[in-house]
Amino acid sequence: GENVEQHPSTLSVQEGDSAVIKCTYSDSASNYFPWYKQELGKGPQLIIDIRSNVGEKKDQRIAVTLNKTAKHFSLHITETQPEDSAVYFCAAPYSGGGADGLTFGKGTHLIIQP
Amino acid sequence: DSGVTQTPKHLITATGQRVTLRCSPRSGDLSVYWYQQSLDQGLQFLIQYYNGEERAKGNILERFSAQQFPDLHSELNLSSLELGDSALYFCASSGLATYNEQFFGPGTRLTVL
Numbered sequence: 001g002e003n004v005e006q007h008p009s010t011l012s013v014q015e016g017d018s019a020v021i022k023c024t025y026s027d028s029a030s031n032y033f034p035w036y037k038q039e040l041g042k043g044p045q046l047i048i049d050i051r052s053n054v055g056e057k058k059d060q061r062i063a064v065t066l067n068k069t070a071k072h073f074s075l076h077i078t079e080t081q082p083e084d085s086a087v088y089f090c091a092a093p094y095s096g097g098g099a100d101g102l103t104f105g106k107g108t109h110l111i112i113q114p
Numbered sequence: 115d116s117g118v119t120q121t122p123k124h125l126i127t128a129t130g131q132r133v134t135l136r137c138s139p140r141s142g143d144l145s146v147y148w149y150q151q152s153l154d155q156g157l158q159f160l161i162q163y164y165n166g167e168e169r170a171k172g173n174i175l176e177r178f179s180a181q182q183f184p185d186l187h188s189e190l191n192l193s194s195l196e197l198g199d200s201a202l203y204f205c206a207s208s209g210l211a212t213y214n215e216q217f218f219g220p221g222t223r224l225t226v227l
Contacts, residue, residue, distance in 0.1 A: 001172070032214045043116065043204050043218035044157070093214060094159050100170030101147050101159030102216065 002027045002092045006105025014113050019080055021088055021108045024072040029096035033066060033073045036089045038107075044089060048075070077110075085112045117141065118207050118219035126225045132193040135222045137205030139186055145169065145208045146188040147216060148180055152201040163188055195226045 003026040013019045025033075031052040036044035050057045050064045050073065057064050061080075066073040077084055087109050091102040117140035127133055139146050148160040150173075159172030163182035174180075177195075182188040192199060202223050206216040 034215070036218075043118075043220050045116070046215065046217060049215065089157060094172055095170065100162050101149070101172050102214075103159065104157040106156050 001094050002030055002096055002103040004090060004092050004103050004105045006090050006108060008108060009106065010109045010111070012111040012113055013080055015080055015082060017080055019077045019084070019110055021075045021090070021110070022072060023074070023090035023105050024070075025092045026071065027092070027096035028068075028071065030092040032093055033064070034091050034102070035062075035064060035075050036091065036104075038087045038089065047088075080110075080112050082112050082114065085110060116217040116219060118205060118217055120203075120205050120219040120222050122222060123220070124223050124225075126227065127195060128227055129195055129197060131195050131226075132191065133195065133224065135190040135192070135203050135205075135224075137188045137190070137207075137219060139188070139205075139207030140209075140217055143207035143209045143217075144186065146182055146186070147206040147208075148174075148188070148190050149204040149206065149218075150201050151204060151221070154198075157204075160190070192224070197226050200224055200226045 006023045034049035037047045038044045061078045063076045087107045090105045094101040094103050119138045121136045144165045147162045151157045160174040162170040180190045202221045204221045206218045208216045
């Protein structure tokens with residue numbers, strides 16, 4: 001199955017600054033890359049995703065970039081706010097190009113300092 | 115609120131016992147996925163059902179099984195429970211048109227004593 005590595009495990013930024021979280025994947029057949037945000041005591045919430053036919057996607061303060069050649073993708077959050085504090089997970093299809101479950105990275109604990 | 119519901123919210127049981135976790139997908143979604151989240155293993159894909167049929171298997175133990183019923187709700191059965199099975203269990207759902215876009219429920223926290 002797919003293997004997803006995520007860095008850093010903890011990221012502390014000042015409110016208003018940008019945050020970047022990076023992930024790499026192993027299966028070149030993977031074609032879908034979602035990002036989830038998980039707050040304490042809640043289930044993961046899909047915040048943005050990108051498919052392999054595009055290089056970048058933006059939604060307000062959140063953007064995701066994909067480099068298929070290097071097999072890595074990144075989440076960018078600009079103008080961070082206290083409510084952005086959470087654990088963020090990247091993911092890729094469990095069996096590469098299949099429409100099945102997801103393999104998740106280990107997560108990044110994002111801390112927004114006031 | 116994702117529209118995916120899970121019951122119960124918490125479950126405490128003893129080693130060797132069997133439990134059943136229940137999930138109702140978002141209205142119209144045909145696929146249900148089960149995941150386990152623990153400190154050791156992170157968030158792991160267990161199994162997927164699509165319209166009543168098993169579609170894909172992940173890291174699911176032989177002691178665990180699942181099914182999806184005609185009304186599309188799903189149950190995850192965990193048997194011969196061990197201390198290491200203590201974890202959060204999430205259900206997610208997706209529709210045919212939203213290929214891979216999975217929406218997670220609030221989870222069931224299982225504690226095995």
